[in-house]
Amino acid sequence: DADVTQTPRNRITKTGKRIMLECSQTKGHDRMYWYRQDPGLGLRLIYYSFDVKDINKGEISDGYSVSRQAQAKFSLSLESAIPNQTALYFCATSDRVAQAGANVLTFGAGSRLTVL
């Protein structure tokens, strides 16, 4: 089984629908993240969580919300999906690091979302 599992892997939905992407991990990492990837733009951070009670906005959080249900679970919601949220979404995890800046991310396989 994968260390970081995302569901669903593919989803097509319509404008205005509520969508939830789920992420679970078996790595025992405290830190979890949601990124989106668009062609030519690289990965952009949506939200991140350093533990169950800590949730932070990333650079593109508008239109998204998250829930950290447990150390191993971090879900991303689109309350009312719009076409420009069509993208490839990645969940990632990382461990606490002793050395400043040495953060290494482990990614899930991605969730491809299409909003019509």
Add this chain to the structure above:
Amino acid sequence: RKEVEQDPGPFNVPEGATVAFNCTYSNSASQSFFWYRQDCRKEPKLLMSVYSSGNEDGRFTAQLNRASQYISLLIRDSKLSDSATYLCVVNRGTGGFKTIFGAGTRLFVKA
């Protein structure tokens, strides 16, 4: 200007060729540096960290020039399986919030 910039390519090279990718970053407070590899429609995976002294992992060599804010990746004796997108990644500090990804450089290795 993007904080981490890469030549998008694509680089088309024959098997056995040596190919080099460059990356520049704009924030001088950046503390750690990585190359990730991403296959088509797959997740990024860590290829190697980049150290100031330069480091090598088999056919792959990474270099960092802090004064010029420049990172490079050299691939020797290219294999068909090296075809992928290579992402330059810069950490401005601890935590994913300060992890900045370049848009990636695509490499195609042909027989």
